[in-house]
Amino acid sequence: xxxxxxxxxxxxxxxxYFVRGADDTGDVANFVETEQIxxxxxxxxxxxxxxxxxxxxxxxxxxxxxxxxxxxxxxNKQKEVFMKHMERQVALYxxxxxxxxxxxxxxxxxxxxxxxx
Numbered sequence: 001x002x003x004x005x006x007x008x009x010x011x012x013x014x015x016x017y018f019v020r021g022a023d024d025t026g027d028v029a030n031f032v033e034t035e036q037i038x039x040x041x042x043x044x045x046x047x048x049x050x051x052x053x054x055x056x057x058x059x060x061x062x063x064x065x066x067x068x069x070x071x072x073x074x075x076n077k078q079k080e081v082f083m084k085h086m087e088r089q090v091a092l093y094x095x096x097x098x099x100x101x102x103x104x105x106x107x108x109x110x111x112x113x114x115x116x117x
Contacts, residue, residue, distance in 0.1 A: 007033045021058040021073075026084030028052035048093055054102070055085035 019029040031052035038045045057073040072078075089096050 001039050003037050005035045005037070007035075020053050020060050022053065022055040022081045022085055024081065026055060026081055026086075026088055028055050028085060050089065050093070055082050057081060 022028045029052065031050065034049045034051075036047045036049075056078050057075075058070055059073065060068050060070050074081075086096070
């Protein structure tokens with residue numbers, strides 16, 4: 001037998017395209033934790049997947065255009081907020097594997113490079 005549990009914590013949330021990025025504590029918008037539990041022949045295995053907005057200070061305000069522009073905030077604190085987010089992830093879940101789902105051809109192409117500054 002198996003089961004799936006999804007949880008939306010009481011941290012920064014919001015509607016997609018209205019709330020983006022991270023706050024001062026490293027909490028990200030649109031964060032969801034999903035756990036899959038599988039039981040087979042008396043053995044139990046669990047897999048946890050988390051997803052959320054890119055853990056940087058950024059926003060993308062919805063407007064009438066198809067793909068609104070991205071704005072970066074607090075450039076000097078980008079690495080700090082990213083590290084806070086990742087330290088919490090590792091403390092809660094152990095080693096993490098990160099997968100980027102960013103459109104590397106569009107306006108979001110700039111987002112991952114913000115951590116390198």
